[in-house]
Structures are given as C-alpha cells and as structure tokens.
Amino acid sequence: MTAIYPGTFDPLTNGHLDIIERGAKMFNHLLVAIAENPGKNPLFTLEERVDSTISATKHLPNVNVEPFSCLLSNFMQKKKINVLLRGLRAVSDFEYELQLALMNRQLNEECETVFLMPNMSYIFLSSSMIREIARLGGDVKKFVPDSVERLIAEKFN
Numbered sequence: 629m630t631a632i633y634p635g636t637f638d639p640l641t642n643g644h645l646d647i648i649e650r651g652a653k654m655f656n657h658l659l660v661a662i663a664e665n666p667g668k669n670p671l672f673t674l675e676e677r678v679d680s681t682i683s684a685t686k687h688l689p690n691v692n693v694e695p696f697s698c699l700l701s702n703f704m705q706k707k708k709i710n711v712l713l714r715g716l717r718a719v720s721d722f723e724y725e726l727q728l729a730l731m732n733r734q735l736n737e738e739c740e741t742v743f744l745m746p747n748m749s750y751i752f753l754s755s756s757m758i759r760e761i762a763r764l765g766g767d768v769k770k771f772v773p774d775s776v777e778r779l780i781a782e783k784f785n
Contacts (some may be wrong), residue, residue, distance in 0.1 A: 629655050629656055629657075629709075629711065629715065630636075630655060630656060630657040630658070630659065630660075630702060630709050630711070630713065631651060631654075631655045631657075631658055631659070631709065631711040631712065631713045631742065632660075632700075632703075632707065632711070633646065633647060633648060633657075633658055633659070633660050633661065633712075633713040633714075634661040634662075634663060634696075634700055634712065634714075635644070635661075635662065635663065636662070636663050636676050636677075637660075637662050637666045637669055637671055637681060637755065637757060638668065638670040638671055638677060638755050639666075639672055639677065639680065639691070639755055639759070639772060639776045639779065640677070640680060640684055640685070640772065640773060640776050641750070641751065641753045641754070641755060641758055641771055641772055641776075642750055642757075642770075642771055642772060642773065642775055643715065643717070643746045643747075643750035643751075643754075643769045644709070644715070644755040645684055645685070645773055646746050646747045646750050646768060647705035647713065647715040647744050647746060648660060648688065649688065650744055651713045651744065652658065652688045652690055652691050652714075652743050653716050654742075655690070655711070655713075655765050656690060656691070656719065657690050658688075658692075658713065659691075659692050659693075659694060659707065660675050660681055660685065660690045660691060660692070660693045660694075661694055661696050661700070661703060662674065662678050662681060662693065662695050662696070663695075663696060663697070663700075663781075664696070664697035665697060670700060670713075671763070672779065673743050674695050674697075675725075675779060676779055677695075677766055678695050678766045679775075680773070680775040680778075680779045681682070681693045683773075683774075683775035684773035684775045684776065685775075688695070692733070697710075697738075698714075698739075699735070700719075700732065701732055701736040701739065702734060704732075704739060704765055705736060710736070710739055710740060711739075711740050712729070712737040712739060712740070712741045712742065713741075713744065714729070714743050715743070715745070715746055716743045716745055717745075717746060717750075717752070717753075717754075718761055719749050725741075725743065728741075729741035736750060737779055748763055753771055755772075757758075757770055758772060762780045762784050763784065765784075768780055
C-alpha cells in the first residue's frame with residue numbers, strides 16, 4: 629500500500645521527519661508531496677524544500693519526494709493513491725485536520741486519512757516556530773535535519 633504525506637514543509641522539521649520515518653515503516657511506499665502553496669508566502673522556494681527533504685529522507689528507500697501545485701485530491705487521483713498520512717501534534721490540530729480529512733473525502737470518496745502522533749519530543753515543533761527562531765538568530769540545529777539546517781544557515785547568514 630502507498631500513502632501520501634502532504635505539506636508545505638517550510639521548512640521540514642524533525643517532527644515531520646519522525647512522521648515520515650514511521651510512515652515508511654507502515655506503508656510499502658510513502659510519497660512526501662510538497663505543496664507549492666504560494667498563498668502561505670513560503671520562506672523557502674519549492675525547489676529548496678524539495679531538495680532538502682530529499683536529502684533528509686535519503687536513508688529511507690521506500691520514500692520519494694515530489695512537488696505539487698494542484699488540489700491535493702487531484703494529485704492523489706493522478707498518482708492513484710487513496711491514503712493520506714497526517715500528523716497531529718495537539719488537540720488544537722485536530723479540528724483543522726478533521727475538516728481537511730472530511731473535505732478530501734468529499735472531493736474523492738476513496739480518500740482515507742491516517743493520523744499519527746509525533747514523538748513526544750517533537751510535539752511542540754512547527755515550521756513557523758523554526759522560521760521565527762532562525763529569523764531572530766537562534767540555533768535550530770536540534771529541531772531540523774542537517775540538510776534543513778544548512779538551508780536555514782544560507783538563508784539567514
């Protein structure tokens with residue numbers, strides 16, 4: 629079985645990587661789908677996000693990384709994948725993720741969403757926090773994979 633783990637990943641965090649690694653154990657193949665999402669005004673380009681994620685997941689042979697710029701349900705249909713993998717950090721994520729899961733099922737009745745809780749040490753992590761810490765000159769090394777740390781250093785130095 630194949631699943632898609634979609635997101636903007638601006639930037640990829642160790643929390644995201646935790647979900648990817650655990651998803652890679654659950655599914656025969658995991659496609660990390662990186663959304664272009666210009667409406668969020670990402671700090672990193674789509675190419676930077678894809679490249680750093682490929683680098684961070686190279687140890688996982690059944691994980692591939694691809695960009696997408698269309699409606700997620702259309703991307704899923706194009707790829708012939710009906711399972712979404714999503715992470716839930718806290719109760720505050722649940723309502724939003726539930727709405728997404730139900731909307732995706734309305735758009736594609738074959739769509740099923742699997743939720744994973746991240747490792748407890750990553751429950752507080754978010755890409756927006758990482759961007760803020762980096763913007764203010766803080767050390768993000770323990771929160772992101774090495775490939776992302778290098779990208780952040782290039783962006784802010």
